[in-house]
Amino acid sequence: MKLLLAFVIGGLLCVIGQLFMDLTRSSITPAHVLVGFVTGGAILSALGLYQPLVDLAGAGATIPLSGFGHSLAQGAIRAVQSKGLLGAFAGGIEATAAGIGAAVVFGYAIAVVFNPRS
Amino acid sequence: MGSKVGQHTISFSQPPLLTAGATVVGPMEGQGPLGQTFDWILEDLLFGEQTWEKAESKMLQESAKLALKKRNLQSQDIDYFLAGDLLNQIISANYAARSLAIPFWGLFGACSTFVEAVLFGSILIDGGFAARVLVASSSHHNTAERQYRFPTEQGIQRPLSAQWTVTGSGALVLENTGEGPRVTMGTIGKVIDLGITDINNMGAAMAPAVADTLLTHFQDTGMNPDAYDLILTGDLGVIGGNAFRDLLAKRGYSLGDNYHDCGMLIYDLEKQDAHAGGSGCGCSAVVFSGLILRQLWEKQYRKILFAATGALMSATSIQQGESIPCIAHAAVIEFN
Amino acid sequence: MNLEQQRQQEMQKEYHVLVEQIKPKTRVLRNCILAFLVGGFICLIGQIFLQIYLGQGMGEREAAAATATTMVFLGAFLTGLGIYDVIGKYGGAGSIVPITGFANSIVAPAMEFKREGFVFGVGARLFTIAGPVLVYGFLISALIGIIFYLIR
Structure with a gap:
């Protein structure tokens, strides 16, 4: 059941991204979509609207980049509670450090080892 | 001279x-x-x-x-x-x-x-x-x-x-001597920009430029499209090609079966996933130097009008929101 | 001069209408269905990893981070193999929005600009798309933290 929910919710989030690309100006690129999802996810999360989606769909809500925004927002909020104002700057990055670190390390390794094919 | x-x-x-x-x-x-x-x-x-x-x-x-x-x-x-x-x-x-x-x-x-x-x-x-x-x-x-x-x-x-x-x-x-098709005339194009900004629709950006150059050519020479066995554009593709036809038709010149576009000729648009067709400096160069030159030698055509179109933007100008300025030059090539 | 500008604007408007008529309509429905299937499938795989990690006794936040890391690796690896751009051709946003797409956007430019050297090629290009994503992500997160600090 959880698997099905992850599939459906994750798929629907991607459909929102697709509509964003297909129905708006032609100058919308993947970079705009990614930035939009991260900021959108963070705002929804701060308003308390994203956590219910994560509870419902698990990876269906955390794997789309809006989930990255959610981690950033929640990290900042948690850190402000424990450390005060300094936490606002550190919290989001702390909470997402594993993912970003992995992205840089794997990204670098793959880019060095492989060559473009097409 | x-x-x-x-x-x-x-x-x-x-x-x-x-x-x-x-x-x-x-x-x-x-x-x-x-x-x-x-x-x-x-x-x-x-x-x-x-x-x-x-x-x-x-x-x-x-x-x-x-x-x-x-x-x-x-x-x-x-x-x-x-x-x-x-x-x-x-x-x-x-x-x-x-x-x-x-x-x-x-x-x-x-x-x-x-x-x-x-x-x-x-x-x-x-x-x-x-x-x-x-x-x-x-x-x-x-x-x-x-x-x-x-x-x-x-x-x-x-x-x-x-x-x-x-x-x-x-x-x-x-x-200057020898045998082969001859370049008899040329029409030099102006830079034309009708405000297209979409770099994924270059054909549409370039069509007005080639329409302008050919209209000038027809007016300057008193010719009309039927005077040529082949009118060949560089790389307008499907969308640009249709827009070009429409633009000429509006000015009273209708293109018949003698009109072709290198961008549409070079790929099998259905099977090769080329979408609207080919483009690039190499497109008109290889289609002309390959197929068309051979057909000229085989005397399939006696007189052709060859117009290549260029989109003159850069990645920087596009990111800065500029539209795409375009140009087209046309050459008349004859082989008698 | 004004009259000339006006005429030019009218011509532009007229031409835009013509181009819109000729341009093939974006197949929005087909694109959305594909985005749904591809994006859903990627999330499904993520969910499988999440449940495996949870089953190994990891905490919820830890398991989520491990899942994200795994998916980043898969996205990067498939890009290296030259498979991710094919998925992207059909999946559209379904392959961009998941974190695997973020990994793809890191590897693709870095790999392609390797010849420009390891500092300005790989190093700088890693962040062609990831850079803006991180910048705006960090900005919004700090902003949320500050607002939360002020209103709590």
Whole structure:
């Protein structure tokens, strides 16, 4: 059941991204979509609207980049509670450090080892 | 000496001859409907080089050498080498010229470069400044994509209006004596911009430029589209081609079956996933130097109008929100 | 001059209408269905990893981070193999929005600009698309933290 929910919710989030690309100006690129999802996810999360989606769909809500925004927002909020104002700057990055670190390390390794094919 | 006809058309008194042509293309172009007409089909996009940029320059160089070889000519027999491509500072042409050791005019007219070079070469010959000129232009799908759009491994969806940059280079030898089709006239285009900003719809951006140039040509010469056995545009593709037809029709010139576009000829648009068709400096260069030159020699056409169109934006100007300025030059080529 | 500009604007408007008529309509429905299937499938795989990690006794936040890391690796690896751009051709946003798409956007430019060297090629290009994403992500997160600090 959880698997099905992850599939459906994750798929629907991607459909929102697709509509964003297909129905708006032609100058919308993947970079705009990614930035939009991260900021959108963070705002929804701060308003308390994203956590219910994560509870419902698990990876269906955390794997789309809006989930990255959610981690950033929640990290900042948690850190402000424990450390005060300094936490606002550190919290989001702390909470997402594993993912970003992995992205840089794997990204670098793959880019060095492989060559473009097409 | 040649003379000027009407507003922007030139007529050559001793029309230069296109005595030889040569083409080098990538694998996808080789598998396309015109595969048979190319001299050299590469097995991969790297052409034995370390980078795609070097591969493109090598293609340009090899096509130029091949054209010379077909006429049994050496570098020192050529007065000028005229070439260009799409990359920043036309590096493909510059590096090819480095090893050819022929006095070099570097040209940039984006995808219109080939006709620009043919006309400029003809002016040099008809003006008595040269006896033999070598012209060439090239493009490479991967070098162009990453300069203008995205890295090739980026998982993106290409819009249906997008065109596929041709990997290929075409070269021609122009001479003042010999046998072959002759460049009899040329119409030099103005830069036209009707405000299209979508780099995934280049054909639509370029159509008004070629419409403007051909209208000027028809007015200057008193000809109409039926006077030509073939009207060939460079790389308008499906959308640009239709827009071009519409624009001419509005001004009272209707194009018949004698109209073709290199961008639509070079690929099987359904099977090869090329969307709206081919584009790039190499597109008109290889279609003309391959198929069309052969058909001229076979006397399938006696008189053709060849107009190549170029989009003159850069990645920077697009990011700054500028629209796409375009240009088209047309050459009349006859073989009696 | 004004009259000329006006005429030019009218011509532009007229031409835009013409181009819109000719341009093939974006197949929005087909694109959305594909985005749904591809994006859903990627999330499904993520969910499988999440449940495996949870089953190994990891805490919820830890398991989520491990899942994200795994998916980043898969996205990067498939890009290296030259498979991710094919998925992207069909999946559209379905392959861009998941974190695997973020990994793809890191590897693709870095790999392609390797010839420009390891500092300005790989190093700088890693962040062509990831850079803006991180910049705006960090900005919004700090902003949320500050607002939360002020209103709590």
